[in-house]
Amino acid sequence: MTRPxxxxxxGRPTIADVARKAGVGAITVSRALREPGRVSExxxxxxxxxxxxxxxxxxxxARALASARAEVFGVLVPSLTNNVFAExxxxxxxxxxxxxxxxxIGNTHYSGLEEERLxxxxxxxxxxxxxxxxxxxxxxxxxxxxxxxCPVVQVMETGxxxxxxxxxxxxxxxxxxxxxxxxQAGYRRIGFIGARMDPRSQRRLAGYRAAMEAAGLFxxxxxxxxxxxxxxxxGRELFRDALAKMPTLDGxxxxxxDIALGVLFECHRxxxxxxxxxxxxxxxxxxxxxxxxxxxxSVRTHRYEIGTRSVAMALAAIAGNPPKQRILDLGFELVRRxxxxx
Amino acid sequence: MTRPxxxxxxGRPTIADVARKAGVGAITVSRALREPGRVSExxxxxxxxxxxxxxxxxxxxARALASARAEVFGVLVPSLTNNVFAExxxxxxxxxxxxxxxxxIGNTHYSGLEEERLxxxxxxxxxxxxxxxxxxxxxxxxxxxxxxxCPVVQVMETGxxxxxxxxxxxxxxxxxxxxxxxxQAGYRRIGFIGARMDPRSQRRLAGYRAAMEAAGLFxxxxxxxxxxxxxxxxGRELFRDALAKMPTLDGxxxxxxDIALGVLFECHRxxxxxxxxxxxxxxxxxxxxxxxxxxxxSVRTHRYEIGTRSVAMALAAIAGNPPKQRILDLGFELVRRxxxxx
DNA sequence: CAGACAAATGGTAGCGCTACCATGATTGGG
DNA sequence: CCCAATCATGGTAGCGCTACCATTTGTCTG
Numbered sequence: 090m091t092r093p094x095x096x097x098x099x100g101r102p103t104i105a106d107v108a109r110k111a112g113v114g115a116i117t118v119s120r121a122l123r124e125p126g127r128v129s130e131x132x133x134x135x136x137x138x139x140x141x142x143x144x145x146x147x148x149x150x151a152r153a154l155a156s157a158r159a160e161v162f163g164v165l166v167p168s169l170t171n172n173v174f175a176e177x178x179x180x181x182x183x184x185x186x187x188x189x190x191x192x193x194i195g196n197t198h199y200s201g202l203e204e205e206r207l208x209x210x211x212x213x214x215x216x217x218x219x220x221x222x223x224x225x226x227x228x229x230x231x232x233x234x235x236x237x238x239c240p241v242v243q244v245m246e247t248g249x250x251x252x253x254x255x256x257x258x259x260x261x262x263x264x265x266x267x268x269x270x271x272x273q274a275g276y277r278r279i280g281f282i283g284a285r286m287d288p289r290s291q292r293r294l295a296g297y298r299a300a301m302e303a304a305g306l307f308x309x310x311x312x313x314x315x316x317x318x319x320x321x322x323x324g325r326e327l328f329r330d331a332l333a334k335m336p337t338l339d340g341x342x343x344x345x346x347d348i349a350l351g352v353l354f355e356c357h358r359x360x361x362x363x364x365x366x367x368x369x370x371x372x373x374x375x376x377x378x379x380x381x382x383x384x385x386x387s388v389r390t391h392r393y394e395i396g397t398r399s400v401a402m403a404l405a406a407i408a409g410n411p412p413k414q415r416i417l418d419l420g421f422e423l424v425r426r427x428x429x430x431x
Numbered sequence: 432m433t434r435p436x437x438x439x440x441x442g443r444p445t446i447a448d449v450a451r452k453a454g455v456g457a458i459t460v461s462r463a464l465r466e467p468g469r470v471s472e473x474x475x476x477x478x479x480x481x482x483x484x485x486x487x488x489x490x491x492x493a494r495a496l497a498s499a500r501a502e503v504f505g506v507l508v509p510s511l512t513n514n515v516f517a518e519x520x521x522x523x524x525x526x527x528x529x530x531x532x533x534x535x536i537g538n539t540h541y542s543g544l545e546e547e548r549l550x551x552x553x554x555x556x557x558x559x560x561x562x563x564x565x566x567x568x569x570x571x572x573x574x575x576x577x578x579x580x581c582p583v584v585q586v587m588e589t590g591x592x593x594x595x596x597x598x599x600x601x602x603x604x605x606x607x608x609x610x611x612x613x614x615q616a617g618y619r620r621i622g623f624i625g626a627r628m629d630p631r632s633q634r635r636l637a638g639y640r641a642a643m644e645a646a647g648l649f650x651x652x653x654x655x656x657x658x659x660x661x662x663x664x665x666g667r668e669l670f671r672d673a674l675a676k677m678p679t680l681d682g683x684x685x686x687x688x689d690i691a692l693g694v695l696f697e698c699h700r701x702x703x704x705x706x707x708x709x710x711x712x713x714x715x716x717x718x719x720x721x722x723x724x725x726x727x728x729s730v731r732t733h734r735y736e737i738g739t740r741s742v743a744m745a746l747a748a749i750a751g752n753p754p755k756q757r758i759l760d761l762g763f764e765l766v767r768r769x770x771x772x773x
Numbered sequence: 774c775a776g777a778c779a780a781a782t783g784g785t786a787g788c789g790c791t792a793c794c795a796t797g798a799t800t801g802g803g
Numbered sequence: 804c805c806c807a808a809t810c811a812t813g814g815t816a817g818c819g820c821t822a823c824c825a826t827t828t829g830t831c832t833g
Contacts, residue, residue: 103789114813119791129811146555150501151789153492154818169524170517179511182538191552193535196524210533213488321719350719357724377663377692382699445819456783461821471781493819496788 102143111139122147149191153215161191162403163211165221167199167287171319173345173373173392174222177244180396181220188404190217199287201227208233215239218403224248224255225288240406242399246289247418254406256399256417260289263388263421264296267342267370270386272304274429276340276368280311282327282352283344284319290344293372297342310335319344324351340368340429346375349385353428369428383427391419444485453481464489491533495557503533504745505553507563509541509629513661515687515715515734516564519586522738523562530746532559541629543569550575557581560745566590566597567630582748584741588631589760596748598741598759602631605730605763606638609684609712612728614646616771618682618710622653624669624694625686626661632686635714639684652677661686666693682710682771688717691727695770711770725769733761 108115113132121128121136128136139145153159164181166174178194185192193216195207204221208230211219218240224247226234234241234252241253246260271279281297283290294312301307313331317323324347332338343349349371356363363369363383371378374389398419402412450457455474463470463478470478481487495501506523508516520536527534535558537549546563550572553561560582566589568576576583576594583595588602613621623639625632636654643649655673659665666689674680685691691713698705705711705725713720716731740761744754 104791105789115789116791116814117812120812123791127811132812146551148496148789149556150492150495151818152791154490154496154820155789155791157792157818159492169521170514172512172514175512175517179538182511186538191535193533196521196528209488214491322722325722347719351722354722354724377689380664380667380693380696382696446821447819457819458784458821459782462782465821469781474782490819493788494821496790497819497821499788499822 101148102145104145104147106143107136107139107145110143111135157215159214159216160189161193161214161216162400163193163195163214163216163219165195165197165204165207165211165219167197167222168318169194169196172375173390176392177222177396177399180393180398181400182396183393184397184400184404197222199285201225201230205230205233208237212237217407218242220244220399220403223288224251224257226252240403240411242403244395244399246292247416251415254399254402254412254415254417256395256402256419258390258419258421260292261296261299263372263390264293264342265300266296266421266423267293267372267386267388268297268300270423270425271340271342271368271370271429272300272306274340274364274368274431276429277306278308278311278335278337279306279340279342279368280313280331280335280338281344282324282331282341282348283312283314284317284323284327284348285344286314286316290314293342293344308335311338314344319347321347321351321354324348325355326351328352328355338367340370342370342372344372346371346373346378346385346387349387349428350377350381353381353383353385364428364431368431374422374424378424379426386426386429387424389422389424391421394419443490444487446487446489448485449478449481449487452485453477499557501556501558502531503535503556503558504742505535505537505556505558505561507537507539507546507549507553507561509539509564510660511536511538514717515732518734519564519738519741522735522740523742524738525735526739526742526746539564541627543567543572547572547575550579554579559749560584562586562741562745565630566593566599568594582745582753584745586737586741588634589758593757596741596744596754596757596759598737598744598761600732600761600763602634603638603641605714605732606635606684607642608638608763608765609635609714609728609730610639610642612765612767613682613684613710613712613771614642614648616682616706616710616773618771619648620650620653620677620679621648621682621684621710622655622673622677622680623686624666624673624683624690625654625656626659626665626669626690627686628656628658632656635684635686650677653680656686661689663689663693663696666690667697668693670694670697681708682712684712684714686714688713688715688720688727688729691729691770692719692723695723695725695727706770706773710773716764716766720766721768728768728771729766731764731766733763736761 104115104118108118118136121133168174197204219237220242222245224243243255244257246257247255281294313327349369352369361367369385371385371387374387378385378387405412446457446460450460460478463475510516539546561579562584564587566585585597586599588599589597623636655669691711694711703709711727713727713729716729720727720729
């Protein structure tokens with residue numbers, strides 16, 4: 090005789106308990122839960138009753154081990170506090186909340202090495218799908234993604250060579266559009282102010298530069314950047330640096346909205362008239378851009394939608410219908426406001 | 432003879448492969464990886480070599496199943512985009528990045544029902560620890576936490592009756608302190624403006640009310656709240672409502688910094704002098720509070736630290752040394768700035 | 774130097790679930 | 804009315820790992 094029932098597990102009901110109580114085989118319980126269509130109405134009801142009575146909850150670990158597939162979406166973002174990624178993640182969560190999939194977020198801290206490490210960790214679980222921010226994976230990270238054995242969606246940007254699928258937009262075009270808007274509004278000595286300067290910021294800068302060069306107005310001294318993480322207060326400081334370096338500045342395209350807000354505050358403080366003396370354009374169009382005084386022109390990006398669409402694509406691929414369009418460009422919109430209306 | 436080696440798993444190296452290659456038993460490999468001290472120097476080296484050569488990565492699902500314990504921290508927060516929780520989560524991630532623990536975040540959307548559901552899901556994995564925001568769990572959620580069989584840390588607030596451990600501060604005291612500061616600065620018709628009004632906001636409101644009543648100045652018409660989620664633009668609207676309702680308002684204590692910023696912008700727009708005509712106090716002390724013009728007085732909370740401390744406590748409990756102080760009050764600090772300096 | 778004990782290693786038996794392959798019952802076409 | 808093709812169900816054998824209990828060897832004590 091075996092030990093009474095003091096399983097190592099700790100006595101939670103198992104599928105075998107449910108099967109016994111419902112008078113069916115364990116496998117039938119498993120099927121009733123995962124593919125109800127394949128079990129007769131009668132048994133399904135019996136099984137459900139047993140599940141309810143026992144309070145049975147399937148063990149996801151056992152499930153993952155037996156099926157060689159965990160019901161987990163791995164998500165890799167470079168920052169948890171940056172509102173931009175938080176919105177993407179929120180979109181992912183909302184899209185997955187009614188599914189059996191759990192979500193595991195990794196924070197790469199903008200580090201390729203950390204990304205590799207996390208990919209290794211995530212991959213070891215055999216996730217159902219991977220969603221990663223950015224398209225600049227290290228060669229080794231890329232290899233990990235290619236061999237992940239699950240759908241992979243790169244988000245935030247679009248580029249020519251997806252590992253699998255992509256959802257995002259062109260940061261280069263965003264930067265160029267923002268800058269062209271300032272040019273059209275009549276600004277000439279337009280600076281670029283950027284913090285963090287991750288690859289996406291670099292491409293926005295490149296877009297800025299392209300627009301300025303096309304207008305014959307580019308000057309390297311107009312560019313003020315730092316690798317330091319972005320913040321409103323940093324925006325203020327960078328703007329002061331920029332002004333000190335280039336007092337004739339009459340416009341700025343900011344890396345993101347935090348920086349733009351910092352610039353606006355410094356303008357208030359220094360009694361610089363916006364938009365008369367300085368035009369300001371931000372990037373992402375956070376809620377506060379429409380409320381500030383003056384309101385700030387910004388490039389609206391569809392962050393939440395990037396999250397929801399990436400999940401939709403991954404889910405379709407899991408279901409066996411990978412979208413034929415593997416690259417989804419959600420674009421952006423320039424939202425003109427008071428900060429550039431002169 | 433069994434099938435060549437086409438295991439269902441997909442051919443990744445397993446612990447048995449490593450053991451074979453290193454010429455030891457599987458159990459010894461397992462030990463070498465988890466408790467290196469219990470394996471001799473020699474074998475440890477051999478095993479490490481085999482691991483490296485094969486590129487072996489342990490399967491966390493198998494591990495969790497065999498040991499009845501997943502190396503997962505479950506984290507439940509009401510919002511992913513609210514900077515406050517994002518900071519807590521960041522603290523949790525940073526504290527856990529060098530540990531073997533994975534993190535799983537659940538978004539409760541401020542819903543008790545959703546919290547129960549997620550607790551059920553998380554519990555089914557037998558997590559190593561649970562960190563949940565707030566102290567107002569439903570009775571059934573509380574029962575789930577009590578029976579989780581792992582350390583539990585309630586974060587963001589302190590209260591009298593922890594499930595297990597607690598890290599946070601008193602929102603009531605925070606609200607009272609903010610309001611008393613406005614009173615001391617000479618403001619009299621001080622309004623409360625709040626969005627979302629989750630339990631923590633309610634307690635800040637209660638603190639406001641206590642201070643106002645103590646000064647004999649409380650008037651229900653001074654309170655403007657909405658269940659709508661907080662945002663800068665909402666702050667502006669609520670302030671306009673408050674002013675319409677009570678034109679003699681001379682100060683506002685805002686639910687949070689977003690609201691405060693919205694109030695400030697509306698003051699700019701309506702040419703209301705801050706701090707002369709209106710004093711403003713925010714809550715949380717986000718970076719932008721110090722940069723705005725005028726800078727905004729706020730109650731600084733230690734969000735990142737709440738994250739790191741909660742992990743430290745959970746880790747200690749896992750290691751078998753639960754802290755004797757089960758409630759950790761990290762306090763807050765009133766940061767006086769221009770918005771209340773008259 | 775016997776006996777006790779610790780340290781290092783290994784074998785066996787699951788953890789709770791599902792893939793895979795039966796099995797028996799039912800259908801339906803010729 | 805037979806045989807194939809389906810459907811509903813179940814048994815068995817793992818998935819990859821670790822808990823538990825040996826076993827072996829070396830070391831210490833009296």
